[in-house]
Amino acid sequence: MWTWFYRLASPPHVYRTAAALAPWFLALAAAMIGYGLIDGLVFAPPDYQQGDAFRIIYVHAPSAWLSLFAYTTMAVAGAIALIWRIKVGFAVAAAAAPIGASFTLAALVTGSLWGRPMWGTYWAWDPRLTSELILLFLYFGVISLRKAFEDPARGDRAAALLGVVGVINVPIVHFSVTWWNSLHQGATLAKFGKPTMPGSMLWPLLAMLLGYMCFFGGVLCMRLRGEVLDRERQAVWVREALAP
Amino acid sequence: MNVGAWRAMRLILQRELCLSFRRPDQLLQPLVFFLIVTTLFPLALSPQLSLLRDMAPGVLWVAALLSSLLSLEALFKVDADDGTLEQLALSAQPLYVIVIAKTMAHWLVSGVALVVMSPLVATALAIPVHAFATMMASLALGTLTLSWLGSIGAGLTVGLRRGGVLLSLIVLPLAMPMLIFGASATDRAIGGESPAGALYFLAALCVFTSSLAPLAASAALRITLE
C-alpha cells in the first residue's frame, strides 16, 4: 500500500499526471465560470436590498473561499511532505502559495469595491475582510521565507512549517477579529451571503465556486509541473525526457 | 550520570540570564525603545489627556509588541553565529528543552522588564491607576505569548543573513489575536468595565502557544541548523 503511494507521488508520475489533468480542469473551469458569470450577471434577479451591487458576490465569494482552500492545500501538502518525506508535497505547497495569494488579493479588492456602495467606504474593518488581510500577510510570510533561503530544500521545509503554524492560526485570527469587531461596531454592517438565497441567485454562485475550484486545480497542475521540474533538474528522468 | 531535562533547563536558563546581565546595554535597549516609541505618539497626535487615554492601550501594546520583537531576532542567532547552538543541539537534550529554556529566559529579561516598566509609561499616557493591574497582567500574558511565537519565527530565520524584517513579517500576523485581546482588556479596564473575557482569551492563547510553540520552534531549528 505504501509503496504504491510512494510510486503515485514519484516526481515523473506527478509531472505527467499534472500535464494530463490540467486541460480537463481548465475546460471544466471555463464552462462553469462562463455559465456562472452570464447567469449571475444577466439573469439572476437583483437583490432587494443591495440591488445589482450584490452581483459582486459572484466573484468575491469564490475568491475568498479559494484563498482559504489554497492555504489549507498548501499547509496539508507541506505537512505531508514534512512528516512522510514525500518531496512532491513541497512542490505542491510552493505551487499553491502564489495562486492563493492572488485570490486573497482578489477577495480583498472585490470586497472593498462592494463595501463602497454598501458601507460608504472602501474599507470598514469588516471582520471578514480584516481576516482576509491577515491571511494575505501570512501568504507573504510563507512566500518570502521560501525565497530567503539559498538552499531551496531548506526553504521548502521552513516554508512548509510556517504554513502549518499559520493554518492553526487562521481560525484563531478569524475568531479574535470577529470578537473585536462585535466589541467596536456591533452587527450594523450589511453582510454578504444571507442564509436564504433564492435558487436563481444560488445556482450561478455554486457554479462559480466549483468553477474556481477547478480553475485552482488546473493552474495548480501547471505550476506544479514547473516546481517538480526545478526540484528534479538533476534527475535521470528529466535528462532523458529532455534529451534531444 | 545523565542530566535530566529539568536540570538541563535550569542550566540553560542560568546561562542565558548570566549572558544577558553581562551585557546590560543590550538588556536596556528594547526598554528604551519602548519608552521612545510611546513618547512618539503624544508628540505626533496631541498631548490632550482625554485623547491620549483613548489611544493609550493601543499605543502601549503596539510599542510592547515592537520592542519585544526587536530582541527576538537574537534569540537563536547569536548562538548560531558563534557555534554554541550546534553544541546545544548535540547535548543529548531534546531540542524543545533548549527552546523552552531560551524562550523563558528571553521573556524574563524582556517581557518582565516591560511589565515592570509599564506603569511609568501608563502614567505618561494618562491611563488611570485602577487599570494598572489589568494592564500589567495582560502585558505579562501577551509578552509571554509573543516570546513563544517569536521563538518559532527566530527558529525559522536563524540561518538567514537579513532575518530581522522577515522575522517581523512572519511573527506579526500570528500575534494579531494577542494584540486584539490584550489591548481590549486594557481598554475595558480603563473604561471601568470587566476585562475578564479578554483576559481569559489572552490566557487561553498563552497556554495554547506555550504548549505548541516549543515543538514548532524545535522543528524549525532542526530545519535551519542543517
Next chain:
Amino acid sequence: MNGAPRSLSIEDIHVWRGDRHVLRGVSFGVESGQLMHIWGANGTGKTTLLRVVCGLLRPEQGRVAWSGQAIDGVRAEYQAALAYVSHEPALKADLTALENLRYSVGLKRRVPEAELRATLEHCGVGACAELPARVLSAGQRRRVAMARVLAMRALLWLLDEPFTNLDAAGSALLLRMLEEHTGQGGLALVVAHRELDLQRPILRMELCA
C-alpha cells in the same frame, strides 16, 4: 571509557547542496580504538560529512549507524556518546572559560567544578579559567574547546580541523590526547590537512571533488 565496544558505520551517504552533489556515496566504518583521518582539498565536503555523522545534517540518501542502529532512532544515546568540535571553538565570548565548560559539558553529564578546572589545567589553559573567552587568543580558545571534548568523556570524537591556531606544544598535546583516547577504546574522526603522526595505526580516507 564505558564498557562495550562500539562501532560507527557510514553507509552510502549522498548530500546535495542546491545543484551541487557534495557527497557522492561515502561509506566507511570505525570501531572502538580506531581513528579515521579524513582529508581532501577545500570544498570536498569534509565538514559536511562530519555534520552528517553528528546528525545535524540529514543526508538525502544513506544512513549513519551507531553500533548497528540508525542514529535517528537512538538520538539521545548517540549524542551523549559524541563530542563534536566544529571549525569554530564554539565559546560564548562573554562567559569565562570555566563557565563555557560548565554550561556545555554540564548538559551531558554532572561534572564537579574541580574536574573542569583540572581539565583546563591539563590542556594548558588553567590560568585562563576565570577570564572571559573574549580576551583569549585563538590558540587558547582551541585549547578550551579541547578541554570541553575531554571533559565530556565522550566515546566518539568528531574533530573538524582541530589543529588550526594551535602551536607546536598544543598540537603535540592534541596528538597525545587522540592517542590516549583511542588507546582506551574510543573512536575518533579527525578532519585535518596535516599528517597525524600517532604510534597507533590509523585509518585514512581522502574525499575528492
Next chain:
Amino acid sequence: MIHRTGFWAMGGYARFVWPSIGFAVAVLVWNLWSARRHHARALLRARRTAAMARSEKS
C-alpha cells in the same frame, strides 16, 4: 437597447460591479499566464542543466 444600457449600468452600481469583475478576470488571466511562464522557465533551466551535464561528460 434600453435593456442593454440597463444591463451595463447595473442599476447604478456599474462603477463597482465592473471593476470587480474586471479585477477577478485579471487575476484568473494572471494565474494562467504566470503558471505557463513558470513552467517554461523551469524547462529552460532544466535544459541548461542537462546541456551542462552532457558537455561535462564529453
